[in-house]
Amino acid sequence: MDELLPLAGYCALMSGTPGPNNMMLVASGAHHGYRRTLPAILGINAGGAVQTFATCMGLGALFTTWPALHAALKLAGTLYMLVLAWKLAGSAAAQDRPPERLGxxxxxxxQAVNPKSWLKAITLASxxxxxxxxxxxxxxxxxLVGALIGFPCISMWALFGTGIGRFLGSPARRRAFNAIMGASLAVLALMLLR
Structure with a gap:
């Protein structure tokens, strides 16, 4: 129990604080509602659990041996997040429809290109x-602890987005919201690159 409480606390902190996953869940919740965002929530949880398990089984040692591999993955993840941010920011500008939701x-x-997920998995393993x-x-x-703690934490972000979605009735508000969420994801991606 002495080891489970710090583990649970760390998982809650990493899952509950802003990151690429949570920014996407806010946007998805706002545009599609919680129920239609649930597959993404479950996918984030499952991907994170597999990533943590693989890292605990030795992937962390691989990254320690070849830091260039980790740096390349981090760069690829940042570039992918920037593409997602661009798509999100411009999704309602050209046409008045919500961005596609992640399945x-x-x-x-x-999770394979999300730097925050790798940081969490490597810390859990080490x-x-x-x-x-x-x-x-x-x-x-x-x-398992990471997945059990993570589910309610990231669900709160999707529910927050669902609550915000009620105020996005006009196209101008949706465009502004998408621009803010896209910019937030871009800033976060660049911060994780450091």
Whole structure:
């Protein structure tokens, strides 16, 4: 229990604070509602759990051995987030319709290029892996705790977006909201690049 509380606290902090996943969930919740955003929430959770498990099983050691591989993945993730930010910011400018929503598979795969997800997975593997359980059970425990804590935390962001969506009745408000969310995602991507 002494080790589970800090692990749960770290997972809540990483899942509950602003990041690429949460910015996309706010936008999706605002445009599509919580129920239609749920596949993305589940995809983020599943992708994060697989990523954490793989990292606990040794991917973190690979990145430590070849830092250039991690740097390349970080750059690719930042560029992808900038593309998403551009699409989000311009989604309602050309035509008056909401941006496409991420599905389960897209959200799960996005974790592979999300720098914040990698930071979380590597920290979970290096700081919170319980060595007394063995590698596979320890990796499963850390991944499961991350997913269980992450689900309500990221759901709050989608619900926040759903609440905001009620105020986006006019095309001008939707365009402004999309521009703000796109700019926020772009700034976040550039900050994670450091």
């Amino acid at each position: 389960f598979a897209e959200a799960a795969l996005f 700081v919170f892996m319980p060595p007394q359980l063995g590698i596979v059970p320890g990796a499963l425990l850390v991944s």
